[in-house]
Amino acid sequence: MMGTHHIIDGCINCGACAAVCPVNAITDTGDVHVIDKDTCIDCGACDEVCPVDVIQWEITA
Template structure:
């Protein structure tokens, strides 16, 4: 997986990330958006577009944010 959406997205769900994603790999999971780890091409366009800084590379997740890599994978059954 390249990028992960954290809980900073919950309640905001601006959608700008979805608009710029060239692979349409960002999906609505109800409370927040999630990134399909198999479809993401690691371009980073969504990171720049997110108004709340909710998207980070999996390798850059700190502390409790690490759980969101699992949340994103689990949504897609991976």
């Protein structure tokens, strides 16, 4: 099963997720952070540090 992490509505743009991403897959868009699905290695580090629990895993294939 293939999947990736993504950020749902409710991101407070704190940057905690981007700071721990080992492959720099998370970028600040100005209002929220976004995970690049092509770069994400599905390690889950971002999910563990999100203070508002808005990072989820989704099946992609």
